[in-house]
Amino acid sequence: MAEVKLFRAWSSPFPLRIVWALEVKGIEYDMIYEDLSNKSSMLLQYNPVYKKVPVLLHKGKPISESLVILEYIEETWKSKTPSLLPGDPYQRAMARFWAKFGDDKILPLIWEAFIKQGKDQEEALIAAHENLKYLEVELRGKKFLGGETVGFADLTFGWLANLVSVFEEIAGVTLIDHEKFPLLLTWMKNFMDAPKIRETWPPRDKLINHFRALRETLIAKEPK
Amino acid sequence: MAEEVLLFGVWGSPFSRRVEMALKLKGIQYKYFEEDLTNKSPTLLKYNPIHKKIPVLVHNGKPIAESQVILEYIDETWKGYPIFPKDPYERANARFWAKFIDEKCLPGIFNACWGEEKQHENAVKEACELLKHLENEIGEKKYFGGEAIGFLDIVANFIGFWLGIFEEASGTKLLTREEFPKLSNWVGVFVSSSGIKENLPPARDKLIAYFRSQFGTGSTDATK
Secondary structure: OOOEEEEEOOOOHHHHHHHHHHHHHOOOOEEEEOOOOOOOHHHHHHOOOOOOOOEEEEOOEEEEOHHHHHHHHHHHOOOOOOOOOOOOHHHHHHHHHHHHHHHHHHHHHHHHHHHOOHHHHHHHHHHHHHHHHHHHHHOOOOOEOOEOOOOHHHHHHOHHHHHHHHHHHHHOOOOOOOOOOHHHHHHHHHHHHOOOOHHHOOOHHHHHHHHHHHHHHHHHHOOO | OOOOEEEEEOOOOHHHHHHHHHHHHHOOOOEEEEOOOOOOOHHHHHHOOOOOOOOEEEEOOEEEEOHHHHHHHHHHHOOOOOOOOOOHHHHHHHHHHHHHHHHHHHHHHHHHHHOOHHHHHHHHHHHHHHHHHHHHHHOOOOEOOEOOOOHHHHHOHHHHHHHHHHHHHHOOOOOOOOOOHHHHHHHHHHHOOOOOHHHOOOOHHHHHHHHHHHHOOOOOOOOO
């Protein structure tokens, strides 16, 4: 039994970041799948504040919040390469800045554009594109945000690589088009092809069914 | 090359004061620029084009934005006073609670003070539930960082000082000694600590008036 356990839900992109980090670094772990509609008492005990996945359990001690967990993994398994963060403090600050930008701006706006319709969707898409422009510029001359190998910021944006096409298929809208964001689309392909990444993705048809059902539920709840 | 450290901030902002606290604890010389948020300087917009916000730290010409990212940078760049704990689990814990403060407590407290009147009771209840987590986290410790001020204490400056300002400005009392004896103790110790007390905004009345002018006189009729 591994001394590292990861609580995850199969469809959620946040625990997938941790799966990627553990796999890429070759750290042994046990996976515990949660049913988010019926959370285990263990999950509630280990993450009483948010009651969410992912939770990493290391030697019995729980850590929550995916970006906090990534930093913990990097600091705890120092000798395991590749490093997720560069050595230089300024480059580390940039990685953290971009990761935060992704979660604070890009993710919520793309999600809005996915679950909304009509004018709301249009506005969310415009705002998403305004912010994605910064990412497009940041990718100039880079294979990954982390340089030559996948790093902290890449893992944080990784959900774009496997979920954007799922969202586009379900909602029938182009979220990231190749004319406006050629570097981003190249990055998504490079990320997909990086070691250990695609092999851990949930199956696409399952993701489509799951997010389609979720979108329909959310749309039904919208006030008319 | 002589080192150059610039800080762009606003006198009444907890976010820029966090950075000042960290720089002063480390004994770093810096040049401070007061920004007018209604008329942002071209320099600020150049250094933080994405968010256009303060604080921004510029170290030898390289800008870093986002207060928590800046604090990590400061601790990694300059030795001397340690802002973060050494142990990876304790560091994860500090980061977790810092994220909780900025992502949950701040909006929750703001909502309780200045949200819709008809939601006021619920908003107060929710804000107090959030503060309860911090009450449990401080426990019997002198500071969140243990025996000395650390990263989490600096991030919690909002709770330490600005919460009281918000309470006075809006007429909504949240942090009572009866409900939060430990957190109240921490507040008292924090604001009188050397390294912190000299760095709190002066002109308390001016700050209260400022928040009232920005957000109104509050969700309750208590002090109208």
